[in-house]
Amino acid sequence: MNFVFLVTGILLVFVIGWLISSDRKHIRFGTIGRLFMLQIIISFICLHTSGGVNTLKQISLFFNWLMKQAAGGVDFVFGGFVIKAGSSVFFLSVLMPIVFISALVGILNYIKVLPFIIKWAGWGLNKISGMGELESYFAVSTSVLGQPEVFLTVKDQIPKLTEQRLYTISASAMSAVSAAMLASYMKLVPGKFVVVAVFLNILSALIISSIVNPYIPEKEDKLVEISKGNAEPFFQVLGNYIVDGFQLAITVAAMLIGFVALVTFLNNSFLAVINISFTSLIGYIFAPIAFLMGVPTSDILKVGSLMATKLITNEFVAMGTLHGIAGTLSTKANAIISAYLVSFANFGTIGIITGSIKSISAKQGSYVAKFSIRLLAGATLASILTGTIVGFYF
Template sequence: MSIVMGIVGILFVIFLAWVASTNKKLAFRHWKNILLLLALQVLAAFLFLSTTGGQTFILWLANAFDELLGFAREGGLFVFGDLMNTAEGEPANVFLFNVLLPIIFISAIIGILSFTRVLPFVIKGIGFLLTKITGMPYIESYNGAASMMLGQSEVFVSLKNHLPKMTTARLYTLSAQAMSSISLSIVGAFFTMLDPQYVIIAIILNLFGVYVIVHIINPYAEEINDGDVEISTNPEQGKSFFQVLGDYIIDGGRIVLIVGAMLIGFIALIGLLNNLFLLIPGSNLSFQDILGYIFMPIAFLIGIPWDEAQTAGSLMATKLITNEFVAILEFMPLAETLSQKTQAMLSVFLISFANFASIGIIAGSVKGLHGESGDKVAKFGLKLVYGATLVSLLSATIIGFFY
């Protein structure tokens, strides 16, 4: 049954992408690459979920991040002291301390890896491999790898010299890649909130899935050959080690403030809307209940059991209109009441930047590097969220095959 619903889910997501395609006649021109990418998604999910090697790797990575989070806690203890502990000396269950503060330390590690050229080397290597399997030009292949590692604003820095030459179609692909990913700096935060195996699998499935969706929703009318295009893999050139380290630490602090502010604002607004809807005479449905019913058919068609589809739909909608952190916080207390399949599919779906707030972040980031390109991104903002959400739906569908 899972396989049948999985196939139905894949066909459903592909249909939704085709409906919004800019050129329906060209949507399946690269059908061989689409099939290969879908096969790679299934293979990746199988390796991490069903093999000893995959599970061992996930365990090792989770332990490594636990070690890093321990070091991050030392920095927090120095600043916040006993506030980080309960009266019994145990770590306090405070979101700021346990989830947000480690982002600053992870950002510092990324800064060191960037300065030493280790991270750019890895990104360039993965980008080269992607050119062989995606059917996309080199810049799009490189950007897919970079999006998997960097934030949705930082990813465009290395492409700033190429942005003025990008067509609207190519800008859509680059932006969809950024919105369908998560930044390496917040992976540790997600590890503390969700099962690490789903975080890792989501990153990889989204990497392949975004090419499936953009091939269909945003096909290029012409063949593009980037030739000997050279992408800057040393954006920190000319800066000293401590300049780079300081910049990344400050960027990490900025992420903490932004995420914290958005959580306070969005959660408060959702609470207000829930209460306003409950004030309607004869209504016993909250705002999130209604969203759940709207998204319920979508959740069911990608493979989530019908009796859990309304809850899943509510969480999916919450992520779309707010952000992934708000949705994950809503999901955590509900997880144990859901089947293992629904837990896995929702966990994977929630790992991306696909939400309305990201339109402004991506458009603003691109506009800061090249004004005209930023304006183009803003114009296709809604379609960008639509495409990136389809990537998340496709990843969730693939993981459902194994439950």
């Protein structure tokens, strides 16, 4: 049955992608095939071999260790708070460590470790996919730096990009998650699914772009380098990353307060009027999609609700809900929804991406706004593809 649901999930992604494609006659089947095979190889190694499983376990343990190190700074500043035994404050235990992880990213960027990895990983990805050097570079770099910062690394190229290429890099930005967020995600969902989803999402975004937005990349592309580096003093760069991490944590906290309160309001309102919660109602809408991805029938309503919650709010709201109900879901359902949630595919991210590009080029920002719904649909399809592939192994 696993193979059947792998096929149904892929068909779902392809059919919807074909329906919203801007150029159905030139869908890049060769690129899709190569990237999909790479996804199967990566997911097989990570989830179906002892070496891969142990590697993911060590990566998860490493990020858990980083969270403990981050606790040193958090406790120093907030140590006066009295928290009842067995409880934790989400803002302190999950969001505040982002500041420390962001500082580490800044250090690795400053000493040119990240630029080296991103450059050559992008080069290798381009050789396999033929998506274009700029697109391949961006797909890798956005998984490390996240947005909006990643757009600054290609700010000189953005005004020159065609509408098709803008779609591809925007889809990559929505499908990937920044390294600074990984440790926080691992507090809510199993680390192995977070790591696998990061790898698969890089490729899923390019696969969906090859269906929804096919084009032949320009041959004169040249790899770009991350602009932030040794031009500024070390402690100035480090301070900037620390402040950026803190602002990110505050932004996520504000969005969580607003979105969770909104969902609570809608749940109570719908219960009062039609005797069904809002999240249960939207669960029915996404349940068929969850079923085609391979989620067991008994779990499709819960998983469908989480999928819709992520789309309407953000991944943190959905992960927080999943963290509370994971024990009621099957192993397969947990695997699929955990991988699905690891991306920025939601309505709020459209505004971030549009605003980031608009700050660099008003004209290009207007292009992104024009195809924003198709962009959100494509990024959601990328998450569906990633979740389907992970579910194949459970």
